[in-house]
Amino acid sequence: MTTFLKAAMASALAACSFAAAASANPPATVRVDYLHSGNALAEQYAIDRVVIEPLPWAGNLSRNIDDTDRGVNKVEVVDAKTGDVLYTRGFSTIFGEWRTTDEAQKVTRGFQESVRFPKPDRPVRVRILKRDERNQFSIVWSVDVDTDAQDVVRKQDPAPAKPIPIRVNGAPGDKVDLLILGDGYTKADMPKFEQSARKLADYLFSVSPFKERAKDFNVWGIAVPTQESGVSRPSTGQYHASALGTRYDIFGSERYVLTLDNRALREIAQHAPYEFIEILVNNDTYGGGGIYGQFSTAAANSDWANYLFVHEFGHHFAGLADEYYTSPVAYASGGADRPEPWEPNATALKDPSKLKWKHLVTPGTALPTPWPKATYEEHSRAYQKTRAALRKDNRPESEMSALFKEDLAYTNKLFSTAPNKDAVGAFEGANYEATGYYRPAQQCLMFDRSEKFCAVCKEAVNQTIDLYSRPAK
Known part of the structure; x- marks a missing residue:
């Protein structure tokens, strides 16, 4: 730990009250750097190096197992001898997004990736899992790691800037x-x-x-x-x-x-x-x-x-x-058969009786939930055309900002009189698709430039906070 960071943390933490056990002797932080390459049809992994980072593990050691079931991928750190699972976390990757682009149909590319975990006291196997066609995780790569091996990087250059x-x-x-x-x-x-x-x-x-x-x-x-x-x-x-x-x-x-x-x-x-x-x-x-x-x-x-x-x-x-779907993106369409998204705030709604946020649905709300979709889309098509023209002509950013304000004002006015404006339901149009995917609320910070998360997004945020923090005693 740098002298500056030690001093800064000591000064800041001196004003805090917390149990001494919570901060006593946390393990070192291990980082496994690896290469992830491939194209739209295939992918490969190769280990680059194992690093002991300069600072101790910052995570909540009482929540080493991730139970949120999110991400395209998951890392599992298991005891190399017994197979006991020591640590897991869900995540997604830039490679995973790139391989859905048109370029991935023509070119093979490689991306750097890393996973981090608290230093174990024994050799481990690091496994990368990926969701399969059933939306379940299966192992796609594994590597044995001994964090005490001679080739582990333990000394690095000092911090390039002060935290x-x-x-x-x-x-x-x-x-x-x-x-x-x-x-x-x-x-x-x-x-x-x-x-x-x-x-x-x-x-x-x-x-x-x-x-x-x-x-x-x-x-x-x-x-x-x-x-x-x-x-x-x-x-x-x-x-x-x-x-x-x-x-x-x-x-x-x-x-x-x-x-x-x-x-x-x-x-x-x-x-x-x-x-x-x-x-x-x-x-x-x-x-x-x-x-x-x-x-x-x-x-x-x-x-x-x-x-x-x-x-x-x-x-x-x-x-x-x-949750928006009228803005152009570079990803290929999901096609007619929409798989159920792993994200907590989008659904293919194949069985409304099993909607993943059913417990938050406003009583009496129809599923799917009516909203002024056609009117919204008509306005959005015109708005996107204007936006594209401003960028093509490299117009001043002030003009783009003004367009965004006009668009939000229109949406707020349109939704203000909609019958389900405050309901949690299943509103068609989400995940970059106009049909086949549904979002929980008519309006949310993940849908447009409004200022509030819907109830489903709030719940997902709170679940993540609970995974990484430890309540004060």
């Missing part, structure tokens, strides 16, 4: 640990990064249920200085070198912002306690992204930064699906 304590409410093992990383910030931009990180963290904890669970979180910030402000946006000829390599135009979508450099991400993030990461890019242009169990991103200087931060974090943190 900033933004909110510290207790020991890392007792709290959800969120790390906000900055990309595209020069040395002179560092005060701007800290201001944005604090502002957006404050906004996150003004939105329910994060608002009610704010004391269950710790938040840190790190930004490695760049030579130029901003990250790359290739569609407009803007290229900038940055520590994380975050950029716009992922998979050809002008608003999709990710980093494909997992090694760089993990080597910076490992210098602060974390389970979840949100990357702030020092750009004005609307954009962001989120991968369950990996990280999320948001354009910190956008007029819609608050929404972007929370919406994308919803993907990364709780595995929430996008």
Whole structure:
């Protein structure tokens, strides 16, 4: 642990009251870096290296087994001799998204990935599982790992930037640990990064249920200085070198912002306690992204930064699906046979009597649930046409922001008089599909740029908080 981080944590935690046992001698953090390659038809895995990270494990050791059943993939760490399961977590991957694009039909690509877990006291087998056609997990790759072997990386370069304590409410093992990383910030931009990180963290904890669970979180910030402000946006000829390599135009979508450099991400993030990461890019242009169990991103200087931060974090943190369906995406259609999504807030509704959020449905609500779908879609087609034209002509961001405000105002007005405007039901149109998939509520932060999560999304967020935090005694 760096001297700075030790001092910062000691200072912040001195003001907190928590049981000494909760923070006593947590194990080291193990990271297994591996390569995930393939195309639309096949995929392969290969181990890269095993790393002992600089900081001890930040997770809740009493919840080593993930019971939320989310993610396309799952990691299992099992005793190599007995097969006893020691640790599990669900997650999704950038490779998993990429292989549904048109490019994956033609090209084979490789992606860096990592899994992290508390250091075991014995050799283990690390297994990667994937959902099959029955929506059940099956093993697709495994590797034996001895974390005490000679080739394990135990010593690394010092932290490239000082972690900033933004909110510290207790020991890392007792709290959800969120790390906000900055990309595209020069040395002179560092005060701007800290201001944005604090502002957006404050906004996150003004939105329910994060608002009610704010004391269950710790938040840190790190930004490695760049030579130029901003990250790359290739569609407009803007290229900038940055520590994380975050950029716009992922998979050809002008608003999709990710980093494909997992090694760089993990080597910076490992210098602060974390389970979840949100990357702030020092750009004005609307954009962001989120991968369950990996990280999320948001354009910190956008007029819609608050929404972007929370919406994308919803993907990364709780595995929430996008509920919108009129905005173009790069993924191939699911076809006529819609599989049941694993995400907690989307369904194919093949049997309404077994709806996964049945316990939250408003009594007397019809399934499927009527809503002004045709009227909404007519407006949305015109709105998307205007949006595409603004981006094609590279119009000022203020014009795009104004269009977003007009669109939200129209939607709010349309929904305000709809008969099921406050109901939880099954509203057709979700998961990028106009038909065949359903969302829980007419309007939610995962559907449009409104400010509230629906009841189903709130429940999913709370379940994740419970998985990673430990209630105060």
